[in-house]
Amino acid sequence: MIAETVCSAVSAAGLGIAAVTAYRRRFLAAARIAAYSLVPVGLVMTGVVGWLADTALSPTAWAGFGVLGLAWVLFSTTRVVERRRGGTRAERRAARSAQRDAAAPAASAPSLGPATRPTGRPTTASRGSDSADDFSDIEAILKKHGI
Numbered sequence: 001m002i003a004e005t006v007c008s009a010v011s012a013a014g015l016g017i018a019a020v021t022a023y024r025r026r027f028l029a030a031a032r033i034a035a036y037s038l039v040p041v042g043l044v045m046t047g048v049v050g051w052l053a054d055t056a057l058s059p060t061a062w063a064g065f066g067v068l069g070l071a072w073v074l075f076s077t078t079r080v081v082e083r084r085r086g087g088t089r090a091e092r093r094a095a096r097s098a099q100r101d102a103a104a105p106a107a108s109a110p111s112l113g114p115a116t117r118p119t120g121r122p123t124t125a126s127r128g129s130d131s132a133d134d135f136s137d138i139e140a141i142l143k144k145h146g147i
Contacts, residue, residue: 003049014038071123 014037022030043049057063086092 003053004044007044007049011037011039012042 014033018030018034018037021033041051086095
């Protein structure tokens with residue numbers, strides 16, 4: 001009896017808040033609040049609240065809820081561990097074999113040819129022409145930005 005009264009009061013308060021929200025022209029939020037506030041009255045009308053009140057005093061029912069909670073925790077934990085490892089055992093095995101097949105055995109040796117860089121220092125003539133080109137690029141950039 002008290003549970004039905006509390007649920008009705010909660011629903012009435014929620015509908016009042018929804019009315020104030022709709023008055024402020026926030027209709028989507030008002031509709032959402034009204035939907036949430038109608039849930040307790042719906043539960044009372046379907047008899048779920050009475051069933052829950054009877055269940056609250058039953059130790060067997062609480063043990064059943066505990067078993068369901070334990071099952072949910074185990075299921076969630078195994079899903080988290082599975083996601084961290086990257087799938088099931090068969091999927092990991094297939095991924096490892098695909099990685100082995102993707103890399104060719106000869107690919108581990110470097111495939112670079114002989115060095116083509118000159119070993120000596122560049123002459124001053126070539127250095128001077130490169131720096132002039134560099135300054136012309138810089139001047140073009142500065143002119144572009146109006147500096």
